[in-house]
Amino acid sequence: MTAIPFDHLLSLTDHKGTFEHALLTVPRREHGYCVDDMARVLVVATIEPDTTGLMNGLAGKALRFLNDAQSFNGACRNRMDVGGHWTDLPTTEDHWGRCLWALGTAAAHSDVSLVRKLAVIQFDRAAAMRSRWPRAMAFAAVGAAELLTVEPGHRAAVALLTDYVSTLDPPTGDAAWPWPEPRLTYANAVLAEAMIAAGVALERADLRDRGLDLLEWLVGYETSDGHLSPTPVGGRGPDDAQPGFDQQPIEIAAIAAACGRAADADPRSIWPETVLLAQAWFNGANDAGLTMWDPATGGGFDGLHADGVNQNQGAESTLAAMATMQLARRYTPVPL
Incomplete structure (x- = not known):
């Protein structure tokens, strides 16, 4: 390999x-930084089979970023400036979907138990929302399907997938x-x-x-x-x-x-x-x-x-x- x-x-x-x-x-x-990319970082870091301290560190950093991006109702900000300030309001546009995609992937593939646990907690929060954008819902659906590979019957993931199919x-x-x-x-x-x-x-x-x-x-x-x-x-x-x-x-x-x-x-x-x-x-x-x-x-x-x-x-x-x-x-x- x-x-x-x-x-x-x-x-x-x-x-x-x-x-x-x-x-x-x-x-x-x-x-600055954006959720779109930090979601991709989390996916790449957690599916990498040759994990190292550096990769696990990247996964932890991405998970913290995505957590900070979420509002209490599950909608998601996207952009942070170099000073650490969010420059936009929470929405359910594509970055929200990519956030769910990444969280479901981390829950299914990370070899760090804390990352898996925190990913599920964040997933549940974001999965309370829905998006009117087809690609946002598609990314979210992929994340839900990933989560279901390790937690069959997970209620929020099943509900999200069911609602996605209805669209x-x-x-x-x-x-x-x-x-x-x-x-x-x-x-x-x-x-x-x-x-x-x-x-x-x-x-x-x-x-x-x-x-x-x-x-x-x-x-x-x-x-x-x-x-x-x-x-x-x-x-x-x-x-x-x-x-x-x-x-x-x-x-x-x-x-x-x-x-x-x-x-x-x-x-x-x-x-x-x-x-x-x-x-x-x-x-x-x-x-x-x-x-x-x-x-x-x-x-x-x-x-x-x-x-x-x-x-x-x-x-x-x-x-x-x-x-x-x-x-x-x-x-x-x-x-x-």
């Missing part, structure tokens, strides 16, 4: 949290464009992943299979000449030319995560193969043929353009690269 370097992630992190942005490799402290529109019935939205936008794969996760957790084979079918369509739509070609920042509709730029590493990580979950529910080879395509995208098998991370430090580059790479190594892109590499290790043959 190949070790993943965490050097750059640690260099972006101080005693409060992980800075959101970087100028090349230098943290841009003036932009889903029926299938479009359009074989050419089965996607539940008129355009692909961002974090697309989590919509399919949440269906798979909820279908498995609630023993709803129909919902699991719908998620698998949507994910298979998305993988096919975002594959070109044997490599991944993800939806760019501006989105992608049925009549848009491909490839599109600027491509974001977080889209690749979302595809990898969804395919990793699909592989646990369906034995077909498409899922591990796509996880390895996601790894290959970071290593240069992409529309520009350019490497999208620094394997010496673990830093991820912020965007892929038609004419080059955005060399800044912010937290989101770094964590996207790390999460993808973590998943890819499951499916990489061990040398004899």
Whole structure:
């Protein structure tokens, strides 16, 4: 099993949290921290099998940050400035969903009992709320499904998943464009992943299979000449030319995560193969043929353009690269 370097992630992190942005490799402290990234930190730190004191320390820091972000009713702030002051009000937008995703993942995977216990307490608080945003609910549903793998029947998780399923529109019935939205936008794969996760957790084979079918369509739509070609920042509709730029590493990580979950529910080879395509995208098998991370430090580059790479190594892109590499290790043959 190949070790993943965490050097750059640690260099972006101080005693409060992980800075959101970087100028090349230098943290841009003036932009502060956000729950979106600290949720990703908690996931990466707690699913890492080669845990160390540093990883456990990162998990504890992320857990404290997410706890401080929550209000008493479960809604969540997102942004903290470098002085440690929250700059926004609690809401149930995407960061709330990512918070629940991370807490459920930590409860299921951390090897530190206190982290698992605190993650469940925080999950219960946040799970009292609901969101009108589809991706927020999808992230929250994935977290609830993770929690149910270690606490079957957990009341708040079951209720959240049940309410999530009730928000889903029926299938479009359009074989050419089965996607539940008129355009692909961002974090697309989590919509399919949440269906798979909820279908498995609630023993709803129909919902699991719908998620698998949507994910298979998305993988096919975002594959070109044997490599991944993800939806760019501006989105992608049925009549848009491909490839599109600027491509974001977080889209690749979302595809990898969804395919990793699909592989646990369906034995077909498409899922591990796509996880390895996601790894290959970071290593240069992409529309520009350019490497999208620094394997010496673990830093991820912020965007892929038609004419080059955005060399800044912010937290989101770094964590996207790390999460993808973590998943890819499951499916990489061990040398004899």
